[in-house]
Amino acid sequence: MNGKVAVVGVGYSPLARDSQRSVGSLALEACREAIRDAGLDKTDIDGVGGIFAADLPTVWPAYVIDGLGLPNVLWSTCAFPPSINAVVEGINAVFSGACKYALCFHAKYRWDSTSASAASDPMRRAPWRIPLDGSLSLPMVTPHGGSHPYAAAMHQHMDAFGSRREHFGMIAINNRTQAQRNPRAVLQEPLTMQDYLDSKEIASPFCVYDMDVPIDGAMAVVVTLADRAVDCARPPVYVEAAANGASSPNDMMLFSDQFHVPYEKIMTALWQRTGLSIADIDVANIYDGFSILTMGWIEAIFSGRGEGAACIEDAWDEVQQQLRFLGRIPMSPHGGNLSEGRLQGFGHLNEAVLQLRGQAGPTQVHGARRALVTNGMNPVCGAMILRSENA
Amino acid sequence: MSLNKKPILRMSYDTEAYWMGCQRQELLINRCMDCHAWHHFPRWLCPVCWSEKIKPVAVSGLGKVVMFSLTGRRPVAWIELVEQVGLRIYCALVEVEPSNVRIGMEVRLGWEDYGESFLPVFRPLNNTGASLGVDK
Ligand SMILES: [Zn+2]
Numbered sequence: 172m173n174g175k176v177a178v179v180g181v182g183y184s185p186l187a188r189d190s191q192r193s194v195g196s197l198a199l200e201a202c203r204e205a206i207r208d209a210g211l212d213k214t215d216i217d218g219v220g221g222i223f224a225a226d227l228p229t230v231w232p233a234y235v236i237d238g239l240g241l242p243n244v245l246w247s248t249c250a251f252p253p254s255i256n257a258v259v260e261g262i263n264a265v266f267s268g269a270c271k272y273a274l275c276f277h278a279k280y281r282w283d284s285t286s287a288s289a290a291s292d293p294m295r296r297a298p299w300r301i302p303l304d305g306s307l308s309l310p311m312v313t314p315h316g317g318s319h320p321y322a323a324a325m326h327q328h329m330d331a332f333g334s335r336r337e338h339f340g341m342i343a344i345n346n347r348t349q350a351q352r353n354p355r356a357v358l359q360e361p362l363t364m365q366d367y368l369d370s371k372e373i374a375s376p377f378c379v380y381d382m383d384v385p386i387d388g389a390m391a392v393v394v395t396l397a398d399r400a401v402d403c404a405r406p407p408v409y410v411e412a413a414a415n416g417a418s419s420p421n422d423m424m425l426f427s428d429q430f431h432v433p434y435e436k437i438m439t440a441l442w443q444r445t446g447l448s449i450a451d452i453d454v455a456n457i458y459d460g461f462s463i464l465t466m467g468w469i470e471a472i473f474s475g476r477g478e479g480a481a482c483i484e485d486a487w488d489e490v491q492q493q494l495r496f497l498g499r500i501p502m503s504p505h506g507g508n509l510s511e512g513r514l515q516g517f518g519h520l521n522e523a524v525l526q527l528r529g530q531a532g533p534t535q536v537h538g539a540r541r542a543l544v545t546n547g548m549n550p551v552c553g554a555m556i557l558r559s560e561n562a
Numbered sequence: 563m564s565l566n567k568k569p570i571l572r573m574s575y576d577t578e579a580y581w582m583g584c585q586r587q588e589l590l591i592n593r594c595m596d597c598h599a600w601h602h603f604p605r606w607l608c609p610v611c612w613s614e615k616i617k618p619v620a621v622s623g624l625g626k627v628v629m630f631s632l633t634g635r636r637p638v639a640w641i642e643l644v645e646q647v648g649l650r651i652y653c654a655l656v657e658v659e660p661s662n663v664r665i666g667m668e669v670r671l672g673w674e675d676y677g678e679s680f681l682p683v684f685r686p687l688n689n690t691g692a693s694l695g696v697d698k
Contacts, residue, residue: 193574193575193576193577193606196576196605199606199607200607203607238605238606238609239607239609239612240609240610293573294573294574294575294578
């Protein structure tokens with residue numbers, strides 16, 4: 172992209188464990204706020220991209236188009252998660268000329284299928300269910316009973332590379348420390364290493380702090396071409412490069428040895444497409460649906476395979492209780508999915524935009540000019556490098 | 563928010579008022595308190611002016627058939643309510659022979675007991691409605 176496309180609006184609904192609102196209302200609010208943030212109105216938006224939710228049902232782009240009364244939409248899609256994929260689609264749509272202003276959104280809800288507590292709330296009953304088995308392989312594994320593949324992957328990493336629970340704890344604590352500066356974050360109470368280590372393991376070696384927090388919430392952005400972006404209300408944040416992809420073999424159920432491959436492929440693509448390196452990055456919003464996924468990204472971005480634990484130790488600031496990679500790069504100033512809440516990576520992107528505008532408020536990284544945003548896991552992940560208008 | 567948590571109705575915070583109205587045999591349609599536009603299905607904000615000052619308001623129950631289907635056990639219709647051009651609700655048609663249903667037919671609201679809730683139905687405006695237990 173090399174700066175030819177820009178993010179010009181960001182929007183949030185309230186984020187909450189129990190919003191006392193419908194998921195549709197959250198989607199509409201986030202989208203309305205993103206359009207207003209850009210200084211645009213309903214007639215300007217001619218593209219809408221959503222995300223097929225991992226917790227069903229999905230709020231379709233059509234719901235937003237109808238709910239906001241958008242009269243001029245010529246392009247819409249519903250991409251596979253993680254969240255960044257909707258925005259990559261939107262970037263491609265404005266770049267190709269399919270639309271001028273693409274509204275990209277994601278809404279998450281604690282549906283009755285999310286947890287036992289949600290299941291006991293009659294207002295969380297999903298109106299419809301569609302089985303989700305994109306790998307066409309669930310019947311091959313379900314007869315053997317429940318498992319937690321990410322706990323198994325974490326154990327495998329510890330066994331192969333000597334990482335310890337403390338290293339994953341530093342990821343979780345960093346994000347909680349950061350979240351305490353983010354008024355939107357759902358989890359703000361301080362988290363100590365002792366809290367982390369004492370926490371009951373849900374599936375050894377994995378505890379509740381290793382997984383993102385399910386919430387009600389929605390986020391949205393508006394993207395457009397750079398020459399239109401300068402006429403919008405806010406400072407444009409330019410897309411230097413975006414990539415998404417997967418490795419093969421990639422079956423989530425079998426967890427092949429390809430754990431690192433998609434992260435490495437995507438990061439290689441981003442550096443090659445931009446000519447940039449990690450030295451050019453001021454803030455890194457690294458995906459944290461599970462802490463083991465953050466470990467995978469950290470190795471692809473900073474350290475190389477198997478060196479993540481040592482890299483995290485080097486980056487750990489015991490006084491500040493946070494990570495600073497290369498002595499300076501903070502990770503996820505918003506608190507990530509682990510603490511801001513589970514928007515499947517959308518918060519990582521919105522935070523990057525606010526950082527690069529200099530409008531991140533209490534979480535602002537002074538002088539941030541370029542941000543790296545990563546989303547997802549094998550088999551589907553994506554990442555983006557964004558820059559401020561001053562870079 | 564007070565919730566009458568019925569076990570079978572799948573209501574959301576957006577549709578709760580509609581369903582609670584059904585239980586009282588009152589057809590509530592969302593109306594914008596800023597621009598006064600009506601909308602259905604129930605949404606959190608006004609699709610016309612984006613205001614979130616939305617109020618479920620009882621409608622007259624008068625309308626006309628704009629589309630209908632005869633494939634089910636009885637006719638169903640898309641009914642445009644008199645309150646606003648384009649304001650549609652989807653309901654069963656009762657007290658009319660399928661072969662007599664017409665586009666443009668004027669209809670009015672009645673209610674049927676579905677157990678956990680009353681549901682709106684419509685019947686031809688000129689029917690007396692004597693066979694329906696409830697009439698609004
Ligand atoms: Zn209005």
